[in-house]
Amino acid sequence: EAQVTQNPRYLITVTGKKLTVTCSQNMNHEYMSWYRQDPGLGLRQIYYSMNVEVTDKGDVPEGYKVSRKEKRNFPLILESPSPNQTSLYFCASSQAGAEKLFFGSGTQLSVL
Amino acid sequence: KQEVTQIPAALSVPEGENLVLNCSFTDSAIYNLQWFRQDPGKGLTSLLLIQSSQREQTSGRLNASLDKSSGRSTLYIAASQPGDSATYLCAVRPSYGQNFVFGPGTRLSVLP
Numbered sequence: 001e002a003q004v005t006q007n008p009r010y011l012i013t014v015t016g017k018k019l020t021v022t023c024s025q026n027m028n029h030e031y032m033s034w035y036r037q038d039p040g041l042g043l044r045q046i047y048y049s050m051n052v053e054v055t056d057k058g059d060v061p062e063g064y065k066v067s068r069k070e071k072r073n074f075p076l077i078l079e080s081p082s083p084n085q086t087s088l089y090f091c092a093s094s095q096a097g098a099e100k101l102f103f104g105s106g107t108q109l110s111v112l
Numbered sequence: 113k114q115e116v117t118q119i120p121a122a123l124s125v126p127e128g129e130n131l132v133l134n135c136s137f138t139d140s141a142i143y144n145l146q147w148f149r150q151d152p153g154k155g156l157t158s159l160l161l162i163q164s165s166q167r168e169q170t171s172g173r174l175n176a177s178l179d180k181s182s183g184r185s186t187l188y189i190a191a192s193q194p195g196d197s198a199t200y201l202c203a204v205r206p207s208y209g210q211n212f213v214f215g216p217g218t219r220l221s222v223l224p
């Protein structure tokens with residue numbers, strides 16, 4: 001089954017404790033991206049990647065890191081999480097960045 | 113900077129009604145526009161993708177139109193069903209970048 005898999009589904013952590021949210025797709029998509037969704041602010045793009053070893057900032061990249069060492073994986077790293085990073089995070093992928101976007105089920109992150 | 117708005121923010125209709133959801137964007141230089149459905153606690157599912165050169169796309173009871181010059185798209189849902197209850201979001205991909213811009217969504221409730 002074609003899908004984008006995110007883990008974990010829920011995560012509660014404390015300020016300053018490094019964490020990684022994993023994202024994997026099995027559709028051989030070139031394009032992958034991370035979004036956060038906040039009430040009243042909608043979906044905002046954090047980072048995106050057009051292909052392996054090619055990443056770029058979205059609208060709200062501060063406090064986040066990404067890497068794209070393999071085509072199928074695009075982890076989101078929070079080196080020192082803060083409470084304002086409490087949010088619902090989505091990973092998405094598409095072919096060539098211009099086609100139908102496939103989303104993961106989301107990761108609800110709470111930073112205390 | 114591209115901005116996307118959606119009207120109405122929420123809509124409640126009785127089962128069987130035909131309805132229209134609206135999406136507006138400020139910059140007509142877009143590559144494509146997508147309509148998504150989001151169920152509570154879940155990821156987004158792409159419903160329809162309209163390329164900038166197209167006027168409309170249809171899938172089952174859904175029809176999406178695009179008027180690039182006026183910066184508008186509509187999603188028409190025929191013979192609505194309770195299972196259509198969800199939040200519907202539109203997103204545009206500007207022709208000058210890779211950053212998909214999402215609208216805030218319309219929360220639809222179809223009452224049995």
